Amino acid sequence: MTVCENIRQQLAARFPGIEERVKIPRPRRIFVEAAADEFRKIFEFAINELGFNHLCTITGLDERVNFSLIYHLAKENGVLLNIKISVSHDAPQADSIIGYFPGAEIYERELVDLFGIQIKGLPEGLRYPLADDWPKDEYPLRKDWKPKTAQAQEGK
Amino acid sequence: MRDSHKFKIPIGPQHPALKEPEGFSVALRGEKILGVDIRLGYNHRGIEKAAEERTYIQSLYIIERICGICSHSHSTCFAQAVEEIAALEVPKRALYIRTVIGELERVHSHLLWLGVAGHEIGFDTLLMYSWRDREIVMDILALLTGNRVNYGINTYGGVKRDISPEQAQEVLKGVDILEERTKYYIEIATQEVTVIQRLSGVGVLSREDAIRLDTVGPTARASGVARDVRKDDPYSAYSEVPFNVITDDHCDVYGRTVVRLKELMEAYKIIRYVLKNMPEGPIAIKAPRKIPAGEALGRYEAPRGEDVHYVKANGTEKPERVKVRAPTLANLQAVKHMLKDRYLADMPIVIAAIDPCFSCTDRMISIDYSGSDKSEAIKWEALRSYGIEWYRGKGIDFSKLNKEFSRRAIS
Numbered sequence: 081m082t083v084c085e086n087i088r089q090q091l092a093a094r095f096p097g098i099e100e101r102v103k104i105p106r107p108r109r110i111f112v113e114a115a116a117d118e119f120r121k122i123f124e125f126a127i128n129e130l131g132f133n134h135l136c137t138i139t140g141l142d143e144r145v146n147f148s149l150i151y152h153l154a155k156e157n158g159v160l161l162n163i164k165i166s167v168s169h170d171a172p173q174a175d176s177i178i179g180y181f182p183g184a185e186i187y188e189r190e191l192v193d194l195f196g197i198q199i200k201g202l203p204e205g206l207r208y209p210l211a212d213d214w215p216k217d218e219y220p221l222r223k224d225w226k227p228k229t230a231q232a233q234e235g236k
Numbered sequence: 237m238r239d240s241h242k243f244k245i246p247i248g249p250q251h252p253a254l255k256e257p258e259g260f261s262v263a264l265r266g267e268k269i270l271g272v273d274i275r276l277g278y279n280h281r282g283i284e285k286a287a288e289e290r291t292y293i294q295s296l297y298i299i300e301r302i303c304g305i306c307s308h309s310h311s312t313c314f315a316q317a318v319e320e321i322a323a324l325e326v327p328k329r330a331l332y333i334r335t336v337i338g339e340l341e342r343v344h345s346h347l348l349w350l351g352v353a354g355h356e357i358g359f360d361t362l363l364m365y366s367w368r369d370r371e372i373v374m375d376i377l378a379l380l381t382g383n384r385v386n387y388g389i390n391t392y393g394g395v396k397r398d399i400s401p402e403q404a405q406e407v408l409k410g411v412d413i414l415e416e417r418t419k420y421y422i423e424i425a426t427q428e429v430t431v432i433q434r435l436s437g438v439g440v441l442s443r444e445d446a447i448r449l450d451t452v453g454p455t456a457r458a459s460g461v462a463r464d465v466r467k468d469d470p471y472s473a474y475s476e477v478p479f480n481v482i483t484d485d486h487c488d489v490y491g492r493t494v495v496r497l498k499e500l501m502e503a504y505k506i507i508r509y510v511l512k513n514m515p516e517g518p519i520a521i522k523a524p525r526k527i528p529a530g531e532a533l534g535r536y537e538a539p540r541g542e543d544v545h546y547v548k549a550n551g552t553e554k555p556e557r558v559k560v561r562a563p564t565l566a567n568l569q570a571v572k573h574m575l576k577d578r579y580l581a582d583m584p585i586v587i588a589a590i591d592p593c594f595s596c597t598d599r600m601i602s603i604d605y606s607g608s609d610k611s612e613a614i615k616w617e618a619l620r621s622y623g624i625e626w627y628r629g630k631g632i633d634f635s636k637l638n639k640e641f642s643r644r645a646i647s
């Protein structure tokens with residue numbers, strides 16, 4: 081049994097019904113879709129019992145009906161566990177994970193600046209990566225946001 | 237000590253000691269650093285958004301320009317993710333060529349770092365030496381790819397240029413000289429008392445903190461964490477190439493120096509092995525213009541550490557989402573930790589020790605003659621001989637000295 085299959089079975093044993101939401105597209109890659117309310121449990125299980133000790137990054141996605149966040153976790157043998165959760169498009173909000181990975185702070189600030197997703201538990205601090213005078217309520221990685229030059233070209 | 241002795245000084249975003257714009261706000265009591273706030277984003281160019289609005293092949297070139305030093309890292313990492321989604325079987329020879337370029341890039345990047353590190357501790361002779369030697373690997377890269385930086389060798393499904401046996405011979409010749417020089421630098425780093433004393437115990441990061449703060453690359457490996465994507469999650473030809481992951485347990489800037497120097501020796505080994513065992517065959521297969529829907533994660537061990545690219549495709553000719561996490565971003569949290577309760581004077585070398593990325597320049601200059609519509613592109617050789625002649629005209633001639641140095645380096 082491969083390492084990934086093993087992890088799939090451990091997840092299935094702990095979280096009944098999750099099995100069809102676990103995908104293994106290639107060796108060393110696992111994608112899991114988690115419901116918002118079970119995310120923290122799966123996340124803690126991955127860290128404490130499956131031994132994932134490295135957070136590669138957090139990816140934000142604008143899927144138009146909702147936003148998604150993907151937490152990319154890694155461990156020594158090269159296996160990547162990608163846990164995906166969905167958050168509402170109208171009032172996007174997620175919990176901070178800096179309690180588990182202090183390095184996540186900069187990735188969470190990115191989500192705040194580029195997607196406008198509120199991160200609960202993220203302390204006040206310097207913004208990243210946009211400029212201090214960037215207009216409010218403009219989130220460049222949202223799909224309905226276009227740069228001014230593109231807007232001007234389309235207007236012609 | 238009274239609290240009135242507390243100071244907050246801004247360093248950057250524009251500052252003579254920084255090679256790139258970034259803002260540090262340092263709280264000090266006397267010479268001791270109480271805490272550091274880092275403001276980034278001055279180099280934010282919206283590349284992720286730009287990639288979403290362009291075709292895959294255009295995006296490949298934009299992604300390559302994220303960084304002027306580890307450009308091959310970014311383009312390979314991105315291409316790997318796209319190839320995985322499109323289920324493209326990259327020919328073996330192409331994977332081997334990517335590995336050669338990747339390791340040559342590591343060599344030039346580590347030599348560049350060595351020079352910067354020397355400069356930051358006031359050892360500018362080391363800067364002059366290592367940057368002169370770095371020219372050898374820059375010439376090799378120009379020979380193989382046509383470019384000193386932003387090599388443009390990758391394409392989806394393979395590479396764009398083959399390596400001929402004659403070119404391989406040239407590479408090996410250069411690698412021989414570089415290996416000799418690197419041995420000399422290892423001698424300096426491990427025997428020269430001023431270097432050892434200046435770097436030891438500076439920028440300390442324990443093994444536990446290195447893991448807890450998610451550090452990557454030589455920064456993690458110098459704290460005893462054997463984290464290397466080439467071994468853990470092999471790509472290109474690394475699963476078939478014998479090499480060692482270099483770690484060190486000094487947990488300070490000295491350890492980071494030793495790790496990078498020893499990695500240079502490993503890189504030479506890898507380059508020799510790959511050139512010797514390069515399989516025959518095609519160097520690329522045709523890739524479709526439209527990439528089927530899907531998602532993939534590319535990982536790559538850049539000179540500075542793990543580079544991560546997430547790509548989501550939607551079946552069109554443009555990517556739905558491209559997410560890039562460059563290694564420096566992962567290491568910056570650790571820098572804050574390393575600086576706390578240390579002396580201000582250590583700040584430049586501690587920051588330099590994670591090797592934050594800065595840009596190189598292009599090798600080709602386009603000249604528009606004023607008053608006529610003639611324009612001409614100067615080749616690198618012509619530009620170089622122009623420079624040499626210009627200095628000779630001023631009575632400065634390095635050619636004898638250079639010959640002497642390369643003779644000494646080989647013997």
